[in-house]
Amino acid sequence: MSLTTPPRSSGPSGSSGSSGPTEAEIAGRVARAARAGVRRRVLVTLALVAAVLVVAVLSLTTGEVALTVPELVGALSPDGDVFARYVLLDLRLPRLAMAAEVGALLALAGALFQSVLRNPLASPDIIGISQGATVGAVTALLVLGWGGLAVAGCAALGGLVVAAANLLLGWRNGFSSYRFVLTGIGLAFVATSVVGYLLTRSDVREAQSALVWMAGSVSGADPAGVRHLGLVLVVLLPVGALLARGLGLLEMGDDTAATLGVRPTLLRVAALVTGVVAAAAAVSVAGPVSFVALTAPPIARRLLGDGRVGLVPTVLVGVVVATAADFVAGHVVPGQVSVPLGVVTGLLGGPYLVWLLATTSPDRRSR
Amino acid sequence: MTLVAHDLGLAYDRRQVVEGLDLTVPEGRVTVVIGANGCGKSTLLRGLARLLRPSHGSVTLDGEELWSISPRRLARMVGLLPQQPVAPEGITVADLVGRGRYPHQGVFQRWGDDDRAVVAHALAVTGTADLAERRVEELSGGQRQRVWIAMALAQEPRILLLDEPTTYLDIAHQVEVLDLLADLNRERGTTIVMVLHDLNLAARYADHLVVMREGRIVHEGAPEKVLDAGSVREAFGLEAMVVPDPVTGGPLVVPLSKAHPTAQAVDASAGKEG
Numbered sequence: 001m002s003l004t005t006p007p008r009s010s011g012p013s014g015s016s017g018s019s020g021p022t023e024a025e026i027a028g029r030v031a032r033a034a035r036a037g038v039r040r041r042v043l044v045t046l047a048l049v050a051a052v053l054v055v056a057v058l059s060l061t062t063g064e065v066a067l068t069v070p071e072l073v074g075a076l077s078p079d080g081d082v083f084a085r086y087v088l089l090d091l092r093l094p095r096l097a098m099a100a101e102v103g104a105l106l107a108l109a110g111a112l113f114q115s116v117l118r119n120p121l122a123s124p125d126i127i128g129i130s131q132g133a134t135v136g137a138v139t140a141l142l143v144l145g146w147g148g149l150a151v152a153g154c155a156a157l158g159g160l161v162v163a164a165a166n167l168l169l170g171w172r173n174g175f176s177s178y179r180f181v182l183t184g185i186g187l188a189f190v191a192t193s194v195v196g197y198l199l200t201r202s203d204v205r206e207a208q209s210a211l212v213w214m215a216g217s218v219s220g221a222d223p224a225g226v227r228h229l230g231l232v233l234v235v236l237l238p239v240g241a242l243l244a245r246g247l248g249l250l251e252m253g254d255d256t257a258a259t260l261g262v263r264p265t266l267l268r269v270a271a272l273v274t275g276v277v278a279a280a281a282a283v284s285v286a287g288p289v290s291f292v293a294l295t296a297p298p299i300a301r302r303l304l305g306d307g308r309v310g311l312v313p314t315v316l317v318g319v320v321v322a323t324a325a326d327f328v329a330g331h332v333v334p335g336q337v338s339v340p341l342g343v344v345t346g347l348l349g350g351p352y353l354v355w356l357l358a359t360t361s362p363d364r365r366s367r
Numbered sequence: 368m369t370l371v372a373h374d375l376g377l378a379y380d381r382r383q384v385v386e387g388l389d390l391t392v393p394e395g396r397v398t399v400v401i402g403a404n405g406c407g408k409s410t411l412l413r414g415l416a417r418l419l420r421p422s423h424g425s426v427t428l429d430g431e432e433l434w435s436i437s438p439r440r441l442a443r444m445v446g447l448l449p450q451q452p453v454a455p456e457g458i459t460v461a462d463l464v465g466r467g468r469y470p471h472q473g474v475f476q477r478w479g480d481d482d483r484a485v486v487a488h489a490l491a492v493t494g495t496a497d498l499a500e501r502r503v504e505e506l507s508g509g510q511r512q513r514v515w516i517a518m519a520l521a522q523e524p525r526i527l528l529l530d531e532p533t534t535y536l537d538i539a540h541q542v543e544v545l546d547l548l549a550d551l552n553r554e555r556g557t558t559i560v561m562v563l564h565d566l567n568l569a570a571r572y573a574d575h576l577v578v579m580r581e582g583r584i585v586h587e588g589a590p591e592k593v594l595d596a597g598s599v600r601e602a603f604g605l606e607a608m609v610v611p612d613p614v615t616g617g618p619l620v621v622p623l624s625k626a627h628p629t630a631q632a633v634d635a636s637a638g639k640e641g
Contacts, residue, residue: 021491021496021497022491023484023487023488023491024487026487026490026491026496026499027483027484027486027487029461029487029496029499029500030461030465030483030486030487030490030499031483033459033461033499033500034461034465034478034483037459037462245469248455248466249466249469251453251455252452252453252454252455252466253449253452253453254418255413255416255418255447255449256447256449256452256453258416258417258418258438259416259418259442259445259446259447259449260442260466260467260469260470260522261437261438261439261440261441261442261443261469261470262438262469263438301456301457305457306457306458306459306462308455308458308462
């Protein structure tokens, strides 16, 4: 513990002047660097919160009934204008809240998957979880003739079944992230085929309702759904935060992580289960909203720029992307009916995926 | 703190890599493991670090079965630097070295002044303090290796295992890294076990030399007792002369080669005269 001699600067690369600063100075420097990192983190987080607020105000005030900001504030108080209160609390707020929750859950799922699988392609809409949820929902709608919460339950079940099948099929002498992603892509195709079969053999009007669900939309948001997703978030966010630090170590490879005291397999399974539940919950309520899970983590990573899994910034990016996309879907894209959220995220995310594939080198990260 | 392998067997799938291996790692000394490619050196390190479950036999730390120790507690006692560690994209040197503190921190208790002091110390000892704010991917191979060793130091293990810590380094950096480890061993008493490919550096830095062949230890002991033409032939299938190292007086392995039959004869006679 008391190794106080300075390093030997006998080597030719001792040119880094290592004999200069004392340990106290170095400690000060380390602390300063850490503070700079924290400062950037806080700044990014505050900027994202500001972006969330801007989108929220835009979404709440824009529409067929335009509200000014004072009207918006007035409508929030119990003795506000009844009509404004109806528009705000029954129509716009649930939709905004649900878009935000869906964005947060998908971003959480994406962050967990990408970190655990060390693969920027690992996202619930690519590795079959969204497709599995779609099979569940479409089965509930078309085969069983169910509606409402039962559809959400079946969707969640479908997503979980695909993830479990993936783990069982891919587990050979331990876990391989490469196999997990490829098996997931395969299962996604199988699920898509099943959905196609269910759609073609069903009545056109019923199929229409399934298609609306499949596009991924929060326009039918109701307070009950908002509450359910809120509950899921309250449980999963702390779990994600607990896992995040270990996941950061896992990025250095299983061996290094294990020698630092992490149990790689246990941590990986816990993170995958958390991610699957988050994705399945989001998809079960809103349908397969694509690309939010894929894009939020790398955007947050780039904003932070220090190679860490920033869970809070990632979730906030997810919220911004989803609520902004829903705003665009509801107010910017022309058409008599509001365009589903999933259509907009797909339009934004597709080019992103192309860019990602074009710029990612087949290096160590794609293991 | 004594690390002991008892009749140890290690296997990947059904392929047995290490078999019936007994080893007591000398406490507070530098042990170097040598042997041909694929003889099970790295696998042995993985077994000693609890990364691979024994297919047979056991590894104990102070008499306690390695697999009954919690990963976090073990991480405070035994560290391992893999052959090719992976740094997360964009991470700074200070951050990476700081990760060595993980096993010392609780779930909710995070950074303390003592953590910072240990990290600063690790940076100072490895001569990487000036790199603290740099990104790991910007560093040269030699700098990067010193940063990884700094991380292992920040972990403060009593026993440090290193898998070929000098690979990809030029000769000057190899010596520098090994000097650093020798200092660490001498001044802090950290037990060091490392795999090395260079026999002459192995002989120079080892207190205890372990020669492996086909998953077993064929010789072990002080380098000057263990390293001779016979053991080099046995472990590597290489004909070599072993002469006194002009710097340390220890063994120096000079390989013979088919392409230089005359040089062999000249050297052999020179060796006799000397």
